[in-house]
């Protein structure tokens with residue numbers, strides 16, 4: 361059966377969803393208030409981490425947060441005026457750090473991420489876009505044994521769900537990345553992960569494929585939405601649109617729209633930053649490398665070397681503060697001595713985050729015409745293709761690879 365479907369939000373999740381749906385011959389309109397890939401999908405580190413399963417709220421997170429907030433160059437900040445707003449979210453987040461919840465969240469994250477790479481291949485294979493995905497693996501490096509030892513619980517989760525990884529010696533790190541300073545004693549390597557050489561080109565390329573496949577793109581800012589028994593109506597400054605079904609993929613901005621539809625979901629944003637450094641740096645690394653001690657990533661892109669970092673709780677409206685990521689430039693130089701740290705551009709984006717580190721994927725609690733697909737936190741590039749394909753299963757009323765119970769919209773109603 362073919363439906364008239366509107367997908368709201370043309371980030372990586374919306375683009376992957378729209379492409380999956382148009383392949384199944386639905387009449388699909390992808391809308392965005394801005395141009396495609398204007399949100400978080402533009403500026404990330406581009407890692408597709410297969411089998412990723414470590415939720416952000418791990419045992420001991422409360423102490424980690426308090427310690428980080430007191431450090432001068434901390435990767436975590438909370439804007440003081442935003443503290444009262446984020447407090448309920450943080451309390452839920454801390455509750456998710458209990459051992460039983462951590463294991464449950466890890467298993468449910470893995471149930472999606474184990475399909476990450478195969479889903480990307482299935483969505484864009486045999487198109488020019490597949491050349492944007494490189495088989496580089498995902499590498500984290502540790503200067504101090506003590507920091508590496510602190511990842512024991514994360515490695516136990518990986519072992520539990522069966523995600524493969526290798527522990528590398530100093531010499532093995534140098535073999536993979538000869539330009540890194542020889543200061544790293546231990547490495548952690550997920551060999552079967554991919555990296556995206558240009559996230560923006562991947563997303564806009566998917567939108568182009570979607571249009572070539574018969575889809576329609578429209579600039580439209582959704583301000584209100586109403587689901588009735590015979591269809592769904594969207595309103596915005598550009599007028600009115602209607603459809604049989606809608607898919608909400610507006611990333612960190614999905615909360616208000618879901619609320620209008622009767623679902624109050626604890627979605628907030630972990631703001632993150634990047635700095636682009638000169639194009640001349642792009643051959644220095646073969647893959648994204650995480651500096652584990654200082655929580656930043658150096659990711660080689662076809663436009664230059666990108667440094668990504670920071671989790672900032674400051675909501676959707678506060679201005680960016682680039683100083684914190686700029687303060688990491690000396691650390692980037694220490695890590696990669698040949699790097700030219702001259703800044704080409706700076707960016708801030710909104711990770712869409714829910715306290716249990718799981719997205720919402722599934723029907724709204726009030727209407728089978730509404731499908732949610734948002735809240736992919738630190739893993740939206742990883743999980744977009746599997747999400748898009750899963751939404752297509754849902755609309756076709758087919759059994760999907762992944763059972764969706766854990767990602768339901770009302771899972772926080774009792775907490």
Ligand SMILES: Cc1cc2nc3c(=O)[nH]c(=O)nc-3n(C[C@H](O)[C@H](O)[C@H](O)COP(=O)(O)OP(=O)(O)OC[C@H]3O[C@@H](n4cnc5c(N)ncnc54)[C@H](O)[C@@H]3O)c2cc1C
Nearest residue numbers: 369371373399400401404405407582611632739740741742
């Ligand atoms: C610094 C940083 C590094 C990251 N690194 C990685 C990584 O290496 N690997 C990984 O897997 N993930 C990574 N992520 C996370 C990833 O980028 C996000 O999870 C992902 O981009 C979210 O995609 P999305 O499509 O849900 O949201 P977005 O890309 O934000 O797209 C949402 C879209 O909805 C539109 N929209 C919003 N409101 C409306 C409205 N009312 N009407 C119409 N349109 C609307 C917006 O304009 C936007 O285009 C990183 C994130 C950051 C910030």
